[in-house]
Structure formats: C-alpha cells, structure tokens
Amino acid sequence: MGQDFVMLSLTPLLIGIAAAVACALPGNFLLLRRQALIGDAISHVVLPGIVAGFLVTGMVATGPMMLGAAAAALVAVILIEVIRRLGRIEPGAAMGVVFTAMFAAGVLLLEQSAASGVHLDVQHALYGNLESLIWLDGYGWGALTDPNALAGLPPELGRMVAVLLCTVLFIAVLWRPLVIATFDEGFARAMGIPTAILGLALVAVAALSAVAAFDAVGSIIVIAMFICPPASARLMTDRLGRQVAWSVVFATLSAVLGYVLAGYGPLWLGYDNAVSAAGMIATVSGVILGGAALFGPRRQSVSRADATSLASTLAE
Amino acid sequence: MSMALELVGRATAPDTDSPLSIRGLTVSYGEKPAVFSVDVSFRPGQMTAIVGPNGAGKSTLLKAALGIIRPLSGQITSYGRPLHEGRARIAYVPQRASVDWDFPARVLDVVMMGLTRELGLLGRVRASHRARATACLDRVGMAGFAHRQIGQLSGGQQQRVFLARALAQEADLYLLDEPFAGVDAATEKAIIAVLHGLRAEGKTVIAVHHDLATVAEYFDRVFLINTTAIAEGPVAEVFTPSHLQTAYGGRLALAQMGGAAAG
Numbered sequence: 001m002g003q004d005f006v007m008l009s010l011t012p013l014l015i016g017i018a019a020a021v022a023c024a025l026p027g028n029f030l031l032l033r034r035q036a037l038i039g040d041a042i043s044h045v046v047l048p049g050i051v052a053g054f055l056v057t058g059m060v061a062t063g064p065m066m067l068g069a070a071a072a073a074l075v076a077v078i079l080i081e082v083i084r085r086l087g088r089i090e091p092g093a094a095m096g097v098v099f100t101a102m103f104a105a106g107v108l109l110l111e112q113s114a115a116s117g118v119h120l121d122v123q124h125a126l127y128g129n130l131e132s133l134i135w136l137d138g139y140g141w142g143a144l145t146d147p148n149a150l151a152g153l154p155p156e157l158g159r160m161v162a163v164l165l166c167t168v169l170f171i172a173v174l175w176r177p178l179v180i181a182t183f184d185e186g187f188a189r190a191m192g193i194p195t196a197i198l199g200l201a202l203v204a205v206a207a208l209s210a211v212a213a214f215d216a217v218g219s220i221i222v223i224a225m226f227i228c229p230p231a232s233a234r235l236m237t238d239r240l241g242r243q244v245a246w247s248v249v250f251a252t253l254s255a256v257l258g259y260v261l262a263g264y265g266p267l268w269l270g271y272d273n274a275v276s277a278a279g280m281i282a283t284v285s286g287v288i289l290g291g292a293a294l295f296g297p298r299r300q301s302v303s304r305a306d307a308t309s310l311a312s313t314l315a316e
Numbered sequence: 317m318s319m320a321l322e323l324v325g326r327a328t329a330p331d332t333d334s335p336l337s338i339r340g341l342t343v344s345y346g347e348k349p350a351v352f353s354v355d356v357s358f359r360p361g362q363m364t365a366i367v368g369p370n371g372a373g374k375s376t377l378l379k380a381a382l383g384i385i386r387p388l389s390g391q392i393t394s395y396g397r398p399l400h401e402g403r404a405r406i407a408y409v410p411q412r413a414s415v416d417w418d419f420p421a422r423v424l425d426v427v428m429m430g431l432t433r434e435l436g437l438l439g440r441v442r443a444s445h446r447a448r449a450t451a452c453l454d455r456v457g458m459a460g461f462a463h464r465q466i467g468q469l470s471g472g473q474q475q476r477v478f479l480a481r482a483l484a485q486e487a488d489l490y491l492l493d494e495p496f497a498g499v500d501a502a503t504e505k506a507i508i509a510v511l512h513g514l515r516a517e518g519k520t521v522i523a524v525h526h527d528l529a530t531v532a533e534y535f536d537r538v539f540l541i542n543t544t545a546i547a548e549g550p551v552a553e554v555f556t557p558s559h560l561q562t563a564y565g566g567r568l569a570l571a572q573m574g575g576a577a578a579g
Contacts, residue, residue: 032416180432184414186379186414238421238465238467
C-alpha cells in the first residue's frame, strides 16, 4: 500500500497541489481586478509558442516548447496591457482580441508543422496527463531520503514547486502595493507606486504559473484554479488576507479530493476505469464554488444586487 | 544641461513655497484637450476650491498634478521640488465612486493604507500604527466602525474613511476630488470641520468643489477653470458674477450663484 502510494500517487498529488495553489494565489488578485479570464487567455495564446518552439528546434522536447509557451504568454500579456491602455477599452475585450488572434496564429503555424510530416502532440501539451507523472524509483517511504531515488523524481515536480515558491515570494513581498493598487489605483499612483509595472508583473507571474501548471497538469486545471478557489474564498470572508488563505485551502482540497475521486470514484460506483484527474480536480473546485455560493457566510456582501435576488429566491 | 535649466527655473520661479505649482499643463484624453495650458500656483496654509462646469477638467487637473495621469506637457512642482521628490508631503482623497467598495477590506485596513510609505514593503504593523489609524478614524467620527466591512458603509461614511486615510498620511498638502459629492449633511459638516482643522494647523487644502452656494462659506480662495485657467485668488476677488459667466459660458442660472452674487 505504502509502496504503491509513493510510486503511483504521491508525485501526481504533490504536483496537482502545487499547480492548484500556484494558480489560485495570483488568481485572488486577478479576480478582484476583473482579470480572472487571463488564465483562460494564457492557455490559448501559448499554442503558437509551443508550435514555434517545435518548428525552431524540430523536436518534440519539453524544454524549447515550454520556452516558446512562456515567450508567447509574455507577448500576450504585454499586448493585452498595451491594447487596454492605448485603446482605452476594458480588460475583457483586450484579452478577447489578443487570445483569439494568437490562438488562430497557432493553428496556422500548426498546419505548417503538419506539412513537415512530424506528429506534434498538441493534445498532450494543452491537456496534460497528471496520472502519468509517476515516480518509478519511489519504492516506498524510504525513497524520500534516498538520493538515487530522488534523482528519478519527475522533473515537473521540481519545476512546479519552484514556480510555486516564486509566486509565494512575489505576493508576500509586494503584498502592500498589490493590495492598494488593486483597491484604488489612483491613490496608489499618487503615492508613487508604479501601478502599470506592478500590474504587468502580476500578470507575468500568473503566466509563469499557468505555463508551468499546464505543462504538468493541463490547461483545464489552470482555467479552473485561477477562478474557482479565489471566488469561493471571497464568499467566506471580508478580509483579503483570509481570502488568500481560504483560496489555498480550497485549491489543495480540490487537488486532493479530485485526484482521489478520479482514481477511485468510478471503482466505488462499480465502473472499471478511472476518469481524468485534471477534469475531476476542476470539477471538485466548481462544486466547492457552488457550495460557497449557497452557504458561504459572506455571500451577501459580494454583490448586493445579486445577493438580494438570491436571498429572495431562497426565501420563496 | 538639465542642471542649468533647473537653476534658471529656480531663479525665475517665485513659487518655492507653493505646495503645488503647475506650469503649462495640457492633458488630453482624445483629440480635444481636457486641460489646456494651465498655469497656477496654490498658496500655502489656505483652502482653495477648484471650481468650473462639468467636463471643465477639474478632476483631470488634480490627477495630472498628482502624476496619476500623464499630461501632454507641463511641469508640476511641490514646495519648489519636482513632484516625485515631494510625494511624502501630499495626501490624496480620490472620488468615492472611483473604487469598488465590495473589495474585501475592513475600514481599518483602508485607513492603514495611508501608512504604507512609513511601513515600507515588509515593515511590521505595530500597535502604535493601529492606534494612529484609529485616531484618524476618530477625527472623522468613525471610530466605532474600524472593523466594519467597507461595503456596509453609507456613501457619507465611505467618504469619511477616505478622508481618514488621507489624514493617516500626515501630509502638508491635501488634495480632495469632490469630497462632498453625494454625502449627507452630517458628513459634509464633519468633513468641513476636519478641513478647517487642517488649515488651523497650517496645512494646505485644495478641493474640487461643485456646489457654488457653499464656496464662500467653506473656502479662502477659488481657482476657476474651464479647460483653460480663468482666475485664481481670494474668494471676494475671483468668485464674482463676471468671472463665473466666463467660466460657465453664460449658461449659469443666476439663482445657482446665490451667495456669489451677494459675496
């Protein structure tokens, strides 16, 4: 049991948790800034980057393709900011323009690569496969202290944990300016806080989390984790610090519950096959959001208009 | 070269003691300038109202003066020094409607934002900081609301919280954008009492103001603007029917001017 768990489930669980938390943390600020869809946007715009990484090197290798993805995400982030500020249009529209255009460019690029006769597994790049990230050298709990076994850990784990640490560091150090710039940009600028650079940095950190996360676990988790845990957390409290803490709890819960349910849920119900862990994790986060919307202590304050209509519906 | 320019600037500028001096300020959002070639120096220790019709560029002037929006041209100095060197002495009260009050924060959290410069990025919040923030809340009559969620406040209470946050900045110059817009009479009284208290301490107060009937009662000086600067000076000299006609383009009903015509 212990051996099976360490070899087959420990690393996917840890990677799932790290990916979920790394996306949920910046998601808190993106949600409050009405930029929550940036996760969705990023998971689309990276397609041209992945294809370009492949076209340049001619190999299906994680390194260059992820570099391409990161570069594409950065280009998209800058384009969105530029269009938003120069065109003076709302962030949602700017994101919509950029991510559809870049996704379309990616599709065109993909046709070029198909012409070269090499199969490019974009499916895998976009949807990931959490269950495959097993630790073959993990012969038991003892392997955790065995340098030889540790060397065989899936590289996604190291990458994901490193990105998670970056995200935590960014938010911890810049907490005060981030909060002020998110709540009251004018006041922040009057204080001398460079809000444009700060906003760009936040989105860049989110892009980093998104690229690392979907390399490991697929884009479905990225999209869900940017929005669901922070939105659920907002319904639990009226203080931002506590909201962030709740979002970490919900992200972790989604990853663990989703992974377990995907692996064992169908068996319990009498079916043979497990279902996609990424899909189940996203589903669990959605269920948590539903629960928070119905029973969260602060659902009244989020949008008074919505809450009043919800309350009257419930009363009927 | 820039040093030489600065020296020339200092030699010709008589306004090193002006808390806010604006030269040649032009701001544009599109094709038409919102503020055009405005020169004005505000006097220290006085309360000045920025007055003009809707769309006259009052808020734009304030935002450009604070570096919130980038002007096409113009020079801003505070106490004779460039704006970015003088920010610590300036407090700002934005329009209440410019933020989302459903933000997850309590009243005290918002007031503490005024202490950010002092706390730095990672400085620890001590009991003394909280006590100061609470004292600022007390000054605007909101001490009992420290732990309320900001979304639960009335418009007037929100405006007082914004004023308390500016007080926490312990500045010498206070810039307020429409501080009396949509607030109840009690709040208006409380705010004006605080502003007069600041003036008594020798601080400078500049507020965008839209209620012509109370200008003479609340303020010492008036700056009239309608895209271009029209006049700046003591209320008795500048707040006159002829200047107001220039600012409002003759569309101003005489009844609206009420106190102005009398004063």
